[in-house]
Amino acid sequence: MAVPQFSFRVTHTDGGARRGVMTTAHGEVDTPAFMPVGTQGAVKGVTHRDLEALGAGILLCNTYHLYLRPGADLIARRGGLHRFIGWTRPILTDSGGYQIFSLAARCTIDEQGARFQSHLDGSRHLLTPEKATDIQAQLGSDVAMVLDECLAHPAEIDAANQSMERTLRWARRARERWLGLRDGPVDGVIATNAGQAQFGIVQGGVFPELREVSARRTVALGFEAYAIGGLSVGEPVDVMYDLVGRTTPCLPPALPRYLMGTGTPQDLVESVARGVDLFDCVLPTRNARNGQLFTSQGRINIGNARYAEDDGPPDPACACYTCRTFSRAYLRHLFLSREINAATLNTLHNLNFYLDTLSGIRESIAFGRFESFKVALHRRLSRQSDDS
């Protein structure tokens, strides 16, 4: 039942933090790792070449967007997502569920799946656990995610429990479909990546006891690895940290753990401390396009008037192309002028900041200095930024 091309090896531990190597059909990923979000098969404003130079080891792409445009069939005919988009390193695809709940119109959920209308053309669609599995098989990502129900925050324990039970039923269906696709075409769907792994997702709202139940029962279904979903949806960060810390012990220590859709640099380091290995988040890329830069001194909004004549680099401690070459004054000018390069240069910097932070985390774990790295990161980032 194992996927020969997929494996994970913990190489160092330091307290609850782990450093490791996740091997996929498209190569290895050093963990803990951050996955830049390339929603439609591209990270907005940054070329693959620049992503590779920044050290991005794995990309996240959104199934919902790619399913609607250009379509999974078209991508499958091109040989899969890697070949279609020209990205040779690993790719993880989400299930599409989260985007349906947040982007699509008239979304309704029943036991069968999620019915919705495309945000592009209003066309009607039904995404089932099987369909989400099929689409990702066609995309041929290295890691596919099961379709889960995304509970709105806040939710009562009864609603969270029902949602968790449905997610478990959906996970079983998704796994069965995935196993079927491994043996050959199902209903005309052909998998384009024989080495694709499938991750289960732990749900359960903000209720630790539900999270633990969800984790143990999802693990019992036997996925290649496990993710923690439904966090970073509005709950306080200490609640999130606590839930992560209560969930990871229920997941197999030999498999990677992926915290979905999170978060700030502080969230990342706190989650690594609790045994998380993989992250994705739109914060560095989306905030970059909105003119917000993550720096070693805290966040700055580059459009702020105080930078109009600031000849210094965005982050004096940063060695990225943007910081080596351009001043805050110029970046402010580009941002206010709505130049495309504002998005590009800001995104290059923010991704470098995130990837550099992860690199620092991995190094500190290898040298048994993770705790002091974490404390130092909190101290630096809590300094007053221009927002406060």
Place this chain on the structure above:
Amino acid sequence: MAVPQFSFRVTHTDGGARRGVMTTAHGEVDTPAFMPVGTQGAVKGVTHRDLEALGAGILLCNTYHLYLRPGADLIARRGGLHRFIGWTRPILTDSGGYQIFSLAARCTIDEQGARFQSHLDGSRHLLTPEKATDIQAQLGSDVAMVLDECLAHPAEIDAANQSMERTLRWARRARERWLGLRDGPVDGVIATNAGQAQFGIVQGGVFPELREVSARRTVALGFEAYAIGGLSVGEPVDVMYDLVGRTTPCLPPALPRYLMGTGTPQDLVESVARGVDLFDCVLPTRNARNGQLFTSQGRINIGNARYAEDDGPPDPACACYTCRTFSRAYLRHLFLSREINAATLNTLHNLNFYLDTLSGIRESIAFGRFESFKVALHRRLSRQSDDS
């Protein structure tokens, strides 16, 4: 009176075509050269690093835009445009006149200059020949252009004559101001580039006799070099080629000749044949953002449905990053999805096509094969594209 940092040397001639080296305060430019347009101090969608890698030897920036935002005073306080935007190679700035006529609101012209309202905030401004010279002195470009009157096409010979006469009077005033600024601050304006050259501009509409008069009298004013303005404004290309061919013999053979705002690859090679050395145009960059690619087989519109499943490169004959890495199908997807990378990858390709064409022109001149290069270029580019 000479600008020590500015010089031009013709290294090869082949018929009317010349190959040469233009030396500026920020380095040498191999001519014939094409200047990518970096309107607001950035080429839309392409970083300086990528421009340099493409072999862009000189950048054109727009005085009108930079004057309105972030302002010439602010840029002067940063040490000039090169330092402000982080571009180390030569920069040419236009006078701002053309943009006032095409972009600004409520533009009125009188002998003093051009009154207009900013397209950004409606603020009122007066651009005189002196002011255009002052702004460019503050920007510190390597080549500054005189303010000329841009005649709308078509125009009668009387109107063209009057406009030409005004342009000559303005040129004299601009030159006087520029000479004053060379000796030190004038009215508080300090030049940030002691090696700045100033080019005069030949006008005269579509009337060869006016063009010749304009050329001889502009040359008499004694600029570092000369441009041909007011073409590519709607007249037929054969009229433009003829006017270029009638004007260049009236310009000093030892100085570079710049044909402003032109044009297609065919326009460039035809103008080189008539002795032009410098070009700028928004075609490769603007068309790229609109999804039109210049290829060795003619232009293609990447959004065309016929490319939906086309796995081939945009231009099989091209070695740029875009063509080496991505398919037409993917570029179409990015374009239809309005991804920033569509602009970036298309622009990288189109600029590579233009810069490569100029490189081929220079090489063919050096080897005495320019005529056959020109014929081959016309033959290739006249092939049926997807538009026809």
